[in-house]
Amino acid sequence: MTMITMAMNMNTMITVTGITITPMTDFRSNTALVRLMTWLSPAFPVGAFSYSHGIEHAVHGGLIHNKDTLHAWLTDLLHRGSIWNDAVLFxxxxxxxxxxxxxxxxxxxxxxxxxxKERHMETMLQGTAFLQAIGPWDVISPEPVSEVPYPVAVAMISARNGIALEAGLAAFLHAVLSNLIQGAVRLVPLGQTHGVALMAAMEQPILTVAQRAAASCLDDLGSTAILSDIMAMQHETQYSRIFRS
Structure with a gap:
């Protein structure tokens, strides 16, 4: 199921503080798709390119050293780690x-x-930067910009713009994984061909997790990707590094 199909399946009318929002289903204009591409583009000013989510230290320690080990690492994060938790929060x-x-x-x-510490910085600074940059699309803005985690910020704005849940989730997960893969391409190093192949391999898992997360609740939060958390902690004291996390 593609992102467009998922969004077209969501036809529920939503009322927010007296304002009726209809999830965007008219993809003749591709409005929702274009907005998601803009918000989650590497050029959108949240600084996503400067975070490796602990992958830099995993590469430093030899835990990630080729395409296959990176694929396994990302799969664990997506299905049972921090990226899964971000999907539930979204x-x-x-x-x-x-x-x-x-x-x-x-x-x-x-x-x-x-x-x-650096995971906290990663999610909070990106979320705050996202809300600061989103002004032209924030159709309601009932409260001043505050510090919120990145997935919460993107989800709030997606809902206010009538973007369907699964479409927003799929786009968010794709952006997170794409950013980590691009970082790993430089760190391991891997060729661009390997990076593209990894994005292709992650396509169906992204859609599967987006569908599962859309039906989740906060009770589904939880991670068993403990090694990733340890790498993020150890990265804080790594002597020489490229990324902020």
Whole structure:
């Protein structure tokens, strides 16, 4: 199922503080798709390119050293690690925003779940930067810009713009994994051909996890990717490094 098909399957009318929002289903203009591509583009000013999510230290320690080990690492993060938790937080925030709420509890929970100093910096700085840059598309803006985790910020704005949940989730997960793969291409190093092949391999898992996360609740939060958290903690004291996390 493609991102466009997923969005076209969501036809629910949503009322937010007296404003009716209809999830975008008219892809003749591709409005929702273009917005997601803009918000999650490497050029959007959130600084995503400067974070490796602990992968830099995993490469430094030899845990990731080729295409296959990187693929296994990312698969664990997506299905049972921090990226899965971000998907659950995204879904919960999207649902909360469609009900006219500000996602404050979910944002606080997401911040508390950051497993290290640099993971905290990674999600909070990106989320805050996203809200600061999103002004032209923030159709409601009931509260001033605040510090929120990255998935919460993207989910809130997606809901306010009528973008369907699974479409937003798929785009968010794709952007996160693409950023990590591009970082690893430089770190391992890998060729661009390997990077593209990895994105192709992650396509179906992204759609599967997006569908699963869309039906999740906060009780589904949890990670068993402990080694990734350890790498993120050890990265804080790595002598020479390229990335901020």
């Amino acid at each position: 879904a919960a925030s999207w649902q909360d925003a469609t009900e006219g709420n500000t996602c404050q509890y979910i944002a606080a929970l997401g911040e508390a779940m950051a497993g290290s």
